[in-house]
Amino acid sequence: MNALVTGATSGIGLSVAQGLLALGHNVFATGRNSGRLGQFREEAKGMAGTLHTLACDLERPEEVERLIKASTDALSHKIDLLVNNAGIATFGEIEETTLEEFERLMAVNLRAPFLLSRATLPIMKKQGDGLIVNISSVAGLEAWAGSSLYSMTKFALRGLTGSLLAEGAPSGVKAVAICPGYVATPLVSGAPVPESEMIQPEDILKTILYLRDLSPAAVPGDIVLKRLGGL
Ligand SMILES: NC(=O)c1ccc[n+]([C@@H]2O[C@H](COP(=O)([O-])OP(=O)(O)OC[C@H]3O[C@@H](n4cnc5c(N)ncnc54)[C@H](OP(=O)(O)O)[C@@H]3O)[C@@H](O)[C@H]2O)c1
Structure with a gap:
C-alpha cells in the first residue's frame, strides 16, 4: 500500500507512519521539522517498507502544491491512503482571538487537507x-x-469528509473522519489528564488499519474514539 501521512514528525502522525512502514507499506511522510524527518529516515532503514520524506509548511499553499507534486511522483501516482493528520490548536476566548491565529488554524487544519x-x-x-x-x-x-478556532476547523473537516465520501463512493473511494478525545502526544502535554489515562497514538494506527481491512462496500461514519471515562 502507498500512503501519504501529514504531521508525521510527532505524535499521532509519527506513530501512524512508523506503524505502516513496519508493516511493509510505502510511506510518504511530511512535517516542518526536517531534523526529525532525517532521524526518521535513519530509523526506517531497518523497517520493511520504503520511506519518502519532504519538509514542508502546510500553512503555505505553494508548499502544499510542492508536497502534492513530490508525493505523487515518489509514489508513482498511486495513493491508497491519505492521512490528513497535521494540526495545530489554540485556545482562548473569542474576544481575544486574533485574525493571524484564525488564518493559521484555517490554513493548517482545513485548507491543507482540502488541497x-x-x-x-x-x-x-x-x-x-x-x-x-x-x-x-x-x-x-x-x-x-x-x-472556537480549533472546533471550527475540526467541525469543517468533518464536512469535507462527508463530501469526499459522497463524491468518492461511486468510484470505490472511502473517506472517514476520526474524532479522538485526548491522545498522549506533545499537543496535549499541558492537559489535566495523566498520559497513562489517555488514548495512545497507536490506537489511531489500529483504527486506520481496521478501516483498510473492511470489505469494499463497508464504510463507517465518523469514528469517535473516546477516552475511557471522559473526553
Ligand atoms: N493529541 C490529541 O489529544 C488530539 C485529539 C484529537 C485530535 N487530535 C488531532 O490529531 C492531529 C495530530 O496531533 P498530535 O496530537 O499528534 O500533535 P503533535 O504531536 O503536536 O503533532 C502535530 C503534527 O502536525 C505537524 N504540523 C503542525 N503545523 C504544521 C505546519 N504548519 N506544516 C506542516 N506540518 C505541521 C507537526 O509537524 P512539525 O512540528 O514538524 O511542523 C506535527 O508532526 C491534529 O490534527 C490534532 O488536532 C489530537
Whole structure:
C-alpha cells in the first residue's frame, strides 16, 4: 500500500507512519521539522517498507502544491491512503482571538487537507480504490468555551469528509473522519489528564488499519474514539 501521512514528525502522525512502514507499506511522510524527518529516515532503514520524506509548511499553499507534486511522483501516482493528520490548536476566548491565529488554524487544519484531498481524490477514483482519513477531534463534534478556532476547523473537516465520501463512493473511494478525545502526544502535554489515562497514538494506527481491512462496500461514519471515562 502507498500512503501519504501529514504531521508525521510527532505524535499521532509519527506513530501512524512508523506503524505502516513496519508493516511493509510505502510511506510518504511530511512535517516542518526536517531534523526529525532525517532521524526518521535513519530509523526506517531497518523497517520493511520504503520511506519518502519532504519538509514542508502546510500553512503555505505553494508548499502544499510542492508536497502534492513530490508525493505523487515518489509514489508513482498511486495513493491508497491519505492521512490528513497535521494540526495545530489554540485556545482562548473569542474576544481575544486574533485574525493571524484564525488564518493559521484555517490554513493548517482545513485548507491543507482540502488541497491534498482535492489532488488525491482523482488518483483514487482512477484506481477504483482508496481511503482518505481526516483526523478531526471530539472538538469537531462539540464546542466549548475557549475552543472556537480549533472546533471550527475540526467541525469543517468533518464536512469535507462527508463530501469526499459522497463524491468518492461511486468510484470505490472511502473517506472517514476520526474524532479522538485526548491522545498522549506533545499537543496535549499541558492537559489535566495523566498520559497513562489517555488514548495512545497507536490506537489511531489500529483504527486506520481496521478501516483498510473492511470489505469494499463497508464504510463507517465518523469514528469517535473516546477516552475511557471522559473526553
Ligand atoms: N493529541 C490529541 O489529544 C488530539 C485529539 C484529537 C485530535 N487530535 C488531532 O490529531 C492531529 C495530530 O496531533 P498530535 O496530537 O499528534 O500533535 P503533535 O504531536 O503536536 O503533532 C502535530 C503534527 O502536525 C505537524 N504540523 C503542525 N503545523 C504544521 C505546519 N504548519 N506544516 C506542516 N506540518 C505541521 C507537526 O509537524 P512539525 O512540528 O514538524 O511542523 C506535527 O508532526 C491534529 O490534527 C490534532 O488536532 C489530537
